[in-house]
Amino acid sequence: MEASLLIFVSIFIGFIAAIYQFYQIQQKSKPLNKYSLYGPFLVLLSFFAIIIYVAFQNYPSNYACSDRIGYARGVTLSFQVNNPTNSLGSPDYRIANVSTETNSILIVDMETNVIADRPGIDFLFYENLLLPNRGLLIDPVIIAVGTEADINNPENFIPVFVWGDDDPSNNGGLPAKYFPERAETLIRQEDLYNLTAIGIDIGQDDLTEYRYVSVKPFPVSRNEPLPVDFGAEVDAIGSINNCNQFINPGN
Numbered sequence: 001m002e003a004s005l006l007i008f009v010s011i012f013i014g015f016i017a018a019i020y021q022f023y024q025i026q027q028k029s030k031p032l033n034k035y036s037l038y039g040p041f042l043v044l045l046s047f048f049a050i051i052i053y054v055a056f057q058n059y060p061s062n063y064a065c066s067d068r069i070g071y072a073r074g075v076t077l078s079f080q081v082n083n084p085t086n087s088l089g090s091p092d093y094r095i096a097n098v099s100t101e102t103n104s105i106l107i108v109d110m111e112t113n114v115i116a117d118r119p120g121i122d123f124l125f126y127e128n129l130l131l132p133n134r135g136l137l138i139d140p141v142i143i144a145v146g147t148e149a150d151i152n153n154p155e156n157f158i159p160v161f162v163w164g165d166d167d168p169s170n171n172g173g174l175p176a177k178y179f180p181e182r183a184e185t186l187i188r189q190e191d192l193y194n195l196t197a198i199g200i201d202i203g204q205d206d207l208t209e210y211r212y213v214s215v216k217p218f219p220v221s222r223n224e225p226l227p228v229d230f231g232a233e234v235d236a237i238g239s240i241n242n243c244n245q246f247i248n249p250g251n
Contacts, residue, residue: 069124069238070113076151076212080104087234091126091196098215098232105216107154108237114209115145115239121173121199123213125161126236129196135189140164140218141232145202145210157214161200164218173199183220197238213237
């Protein structure tokens with residue numbers, strides 16, 4: 001039986017007991033005895049049960065919690081990017097557009113929301129989500145992560161997601177069925193993390209913290225027929241602190 005149902009039953013029993021006790025006193029059918037305290041006791045017990053239940057609903061545990069996401073807070077480098085600051089904060093359908101030119105690049109600063117390389121999905125890439133409930137059209141892109149030591153040389157960043165090289169091993173949480181990797185490929189909503197983003201696992205699981213994320217276009221042959229607008233689009237980038245990370249930050 002769930003805790004909420006137990007609380008409801010306790011409150012109901014306490015309420016009935018309190019009414020019965022009040023009725024006995026009014027009718028003076030019998031003097032007060034130890035059983036007369038059952039009603040108020042059950043009501044008080046139910047009250048404390050509600051407080052404990054609400055408290056545990058908001059307390060992270062291995063059995064009931066949700067991932068906490070921290071978003072990029074600053075733009076460190078932007079070259080040939082339209083509206084680069086649109087990539088900051090939580091997803092809001094305001095898009096930063098990275099040009100298709102090979103030297104285009106956007107580097108965002110996670111600041112205190114660093115990405116920790118742990119087992120499982122480490123961070124999220126929010127592209128231009130289609131509404132209503134249609135998924136997204138992904139563009140040729142290279143997403144890489146860098147530490148504070150790498151910021152002066154973005155070439156040292158580690159590519160962790162690539163779309164356009166027809167290699168499903170670097171497609172993050174996307175299934176391999178999306179082949180070949182072409183511009184404006186429709187990624188269905190059910191294949192996205194929480195129906196909204198692409199989950200990316202850095203993969204080393206060595207606890208390294210990455211403060212910076214770079215987004216640049218994957219070079220595509222100009223002989224390939226392409227849509228007019230196929231530059232990488234960035235709505236948001238978010239680091240994940242999942243349940244186990246929150247409970248056991250030293251692990």
